[in-house]
Amino acid sequence: MKGVVFTEFMELVETRMGLDMLDRIITEANLPNDGAYTAVGTYDHAELVRLVQALSNASGLSVPQLIHLFGEHLFQRFSLQYKALFADSRTAFDFLARIDDVIHVEVRKLYPDAELPTLPCERPTPDSLVMLYSSPRGFGDLAEGLIAGCIKHFGEDIKVTRVDLPKEGALHRVRFELVKQA
Incomplete structure (x- = not known):
């Protein structure tokens, strides 16, 4: 790490x-x-x-509370330290959908040996986003905190539902369903 x-x-x-x-x-x-x-x-x-x-x-x-709190803090710090990564995002969904294909690519340029989770996204509807966290490290709470930090950063009203999935081999997996609220 x-x-x-x-x-x-x-x-x-x-x-x-x-x-x-x-x-x-x-x-x-x-x-x-x-x-x-x-x-x-x-x-x-x-x-x-x-x-x-x-x-x-x-x-x-609790450990989950602390890791979630840290995730929110970390997102806020990243938004200040790496402003260029936020330039093309106007909403939380815009930013979150870019993590695997854009953000993590840029992170690997800065830190070639970084071991990052995968976070592929789907957009089932214009008002929803589904993310699948997958990592050998069990930091679903950190991912959830980072998502919460992102939502706060963009000032949106988004409900997040977390579903912990069974491990797949050595991979911890969590499904996050995000829905914009009216």
Whole structure:
């Protein structure tokens, strides 16, 4: 997993819960590098899971709640740091439909070794979008948080329904159905 994800998680914790909380979870997570991450480095995603679990233990919030919150934060940060990726999108559906074919292509240019989930989309109707998250990492909560962050970014009223699907081999799969509300 790219280090930018780790550095943004630590930024979220420090900003919302304080430096003492960040130090506490780094200590509890017992990380091999003592929490020293660079944005361009690549790290084991299990380390992020340990950080989130430690934050859950310390804050009383559930792991899914924290990962969802992080997804929203991450989307907001990406929208500020990578404005060019948003230039051709006027709606959440425009942006989300471009993730696999455009956004992830650009991410791979920046980070050639990035291991990204697949997120193919279908547009069954003009007011609906179906996304299928598939990844060897079980970060459906992160994907859901990123989707929520996208909807907030574009200021739309969209209902999201999540369906956790059975694993397919080593792949975790989640179906997201998004419907624009009247």
